[in-house]
Amino acid sequence: MPSKKKKQIVGVQEEALKWLYSRTWKNNLQELSSVMEQAVQFANHEYIRKEDFNDILKNTDDHTQLGCSVIDLNKPLAEIEKDIIWKVLQEEEMNQTRAAKRLGINRSTLWRKLK
Numbered sequence: 001m002p003s004k005k006k007k008q009i010v011g012v013q014e015e016a017l018k019w020l021y022s023r024t025w026k027n028n029l030q031e032l033s034s035v036m037e038q039a040v041q042f043a044n045h046e047y048i049r050k051e052d053f054n055d056i057l058k059n060t061d062d063h064t065q066l067g068c069s070v071i072d073l074n075k076p077l078a079e080i081e082k083d084i085i086w087k088v089l090q091e092e093e094m095n096q097t098r099a100a101k102r103l104g105i106n107r108s109t110l111w112r113k114l115k
Contacts (some may be wrong), residue, residue, distance in 0.1 A: 009040050009048060017051040030094045038086060085113055 009016045012020070025031045039048045071083055085103065092098040100110040 007043075008046070009043055010046045012048045013050065016048055016053060017052060019050050031090065034090055034094060039096065041082075082115065085110065 020032070032047075035053060035056055039052045042056070043049070043052050071080055073080065075083070085099070088102055089096070089099045092102065096107050096110055100107045103110065105113075
C-alpha cells in the first residue's frame, strides 16, 4: 500500500498481526480501519510493526474510558491537527460529513488535511 508521503508499505510484521488479532475492537471495523490508516500514515519502515500500533493507541485506551482524549502538544501543529481530526472521525464512526461539520470545515478540506 503506498502512502501519501511517497513511501511504500509492503505489509504487516507477524508480531503486529498477532497483536491485531488478539485485541478486542470496540467499534469493530471502523476502529480497526482507522488504526490501520494511521499505521500506514505514520510508519517509518517497509513493514508496519507492533510498535507502530502501540504508538497510535498508547493514550487512546486509558483515556477513552474516561471520556477524554490526550493530545501531545509536543508534536508539530500539522500532526496535532491530524490527531484531532482522527479523534473526531472515530467519534463520528468515520462519517466524514458529520466530522467535517463538527470541525467547522467542508468535507473536501477534511479529506485534503488527511492526505
